[in-house]
Amino acid sequence: MANSVALGLYITICCVAFIMSKIIVSFLLYKRWARKRRIIEDTFTDGKVVMFRSPTSRSLTSKAFMKKTMKLSNKDIIGSGGYGTVYRLRIDETTAFAVKRLNKGNTDRDRGFERELDAMSDIKHRNIVTLHGYYIGAQFNLLIYELMPNGGLDALLHGNIPLSWSLRCKIAVGAARGLSYLHHDCIPHIIHRDIKPSNILLDQNMEARVSDFGLATLMEPDQSQVTTIVAGTFGYLAPEYFDTGRAATKGDVYSFGVVLLELLTGKRPTDESFIEEGKKLVTWVKEVIEEKREEHAIDRSLVSVPVEKVRKMFAIAGNCLESDPSRRPTMAAVLKMLEQINQTNL
Numbered sequence: 001m002a003n004s005v006a007l008g009l010y011i012t013i014c015c016v017a018f019i020m021s022k023i024i025v026s027f028l029l030y031k032r033w034a035r036k037r038r039i040i041e042d043t044f045t046d047g048k049v050v051m052f053r054s055p056t057s058r059s060l061t062s063k064a065f066m067k068k069t070m071k072l073s074n075k076d077i078i079g080s081g082g083y084g085t086v087y088r089l090r091i092d093e094t095t096a097f098a099v100k101r102l103n104k105g106n107t108d109r110d111r112g113f114e115r116e117l118d119a120m121s122d123i124k125h126r127n128i129v130t131l132h133g134y135y136i137g138a139q140f141n142l143l144i145y146e147l148m149p150n151g152g153l154d155a156l157l158h159g160n161i162p163l164s165w166s167l168r169c170k171i172a173v174g175a176a177r178g179l180s181y182l183h184h185d186c187i188p189h190i191i192h193r194d195i196k197p198s199n200i201l202l203d204q205n206m207e208a209r210v211s212d213f214g215l216a217t218l219m220e221p222d223q224s225q226v227t228t229i230v231a232g233t234f235g236y237l238a239p240e241y242f243d244t245g246r247a248a249t250k251g252d253v254y255s256f257g258v259v260l261l262e263l264l265t266g267k268r269p270t271d272e273s274f275i276e277e278g279k280k281l282v283t284w285v286k287e288v289i290e291e292k293r294e295e296h297a298i299d300r301s302l303v304s305v306p307v308e309k310v311r312k313m314f315a316i317a318g319n320c321l322e323s324d325p326s327r328r329p330t331m332a333a334v335l336k337m338l339e340q341i342n343q344t345n346l
């Protein structure tokens with residue numbers, strides 16, 4: 001009798017110990033997994049730094065990062081936009097980041113900002129700028145991006161050195177691939193809402209990288225409208241956006257069409273040749289295509305490009321710029337069409 005009680009006790013203890021060990025191991029594995037994703041998560045008196053795991057950020061400590069960040073000055077500014085100022089942050093000879101400083105909003109929005117950024121840390125694509133981490137502070141927030149050595153398409157396209165046709169095609173394909181990934185392949189799908197040349201950056205191989213994705217979805221609808229207009233992106237917004245105020249992937253397709261037109265003509269959508277006599281961009285493109293005037297509308301530095309290629313590219317831009325969103329192609333379809341033109345460039 002005493003033996004069977006002892007045996008029962010022994011079995012119970014073994015079972016409890018077994019279950020406990022499983023719980024402890026699971027807990028430790030979870031902690032290791034959580035740590036793996038965020039290599040640095042440090043709270044300072046006035047804020048918190050989170051860096052995602054990547055080869056660039058592996059050797060970085062949060063203190064070193066914050067120390068360098070606090071020393072940023074006007075001479076480090078790369079540019080500024082509707083939401084904040086972008087700085088070049090050099091850590092050492094081989095490591096540098098682009099840091100975007102955003103002014104603080106309300107607490108709810110900042111929490112949403114943090115959640116959304118965690119989701120973005122999973123996005124790794126060759127045509128999308130990598131987000132390495134962020135800082136949430138009392139006075140301001142920071143977004144820590146990969147530094148793009150060749151800057152934005154806006155500066156490049158409207159700079160002194162003309163871009164070749166093949167480079168313009170390569171940039172169009174790259175940007176379309178990045179956007180198509182955001183729309184169709186990543187979960188949850190992302191609507192960019194602010195596609196324009198300054199948000200298409202160029203890496204060391206002149207490969208296009210879409211940046212600032214998803215940020216607009218974090219903004220309050222009324223605020224995002226105000227900010228976009230102030231930032232001067234008026235010419236890139238789809239017409240239905242003004243009626244409904246709602247964002248959809250086809251709105252990004254329209255904005256991409258404007259970028260294509262800018263690549264073709266070398267002119268910004270606010271250029272007077274588009275708006276003369278109160279013409280809308282869509283009307284202008286349709287007229288150019290119908291009257292087969294593409295070779296006169298093209299950027300002067302591209303006059304030697306075979307007219308057939310120019311016409312095909314204009315036709316794609318025209319498709320993207322349809323006033324009825326349901327008649328516009330998806331980004332996946334746009335990518336396919338652009339890749340076909342690009343293949344004939346080789």
Ligand SMILES: Nc1ncnc2c1ncn2[C@@H]1O[C@H](COP(=O)(O)OP(=O)(O)OP(=O)(O)O)[C@@H](O)[C@H]1O
Nearest residue numbers: 079080081082083086098145146147148152198231
């Ligand atoms: N990761 C980066 N590497 C290099 N340059 C960058 C990077 N991110 C932004 N820039 C450049 O910094 C400038 C300012 O960018 P920012 O995104 O703040 O403004 P914007 O794109 O002009 O307008 P918006 O605020 O509407 O996006 C742009 O010229 C942009 O091309």
Ligand SMILES: [Mg+2]
Nearest residue numbers: 081198199212
């Ligand atoms: Mg931008």
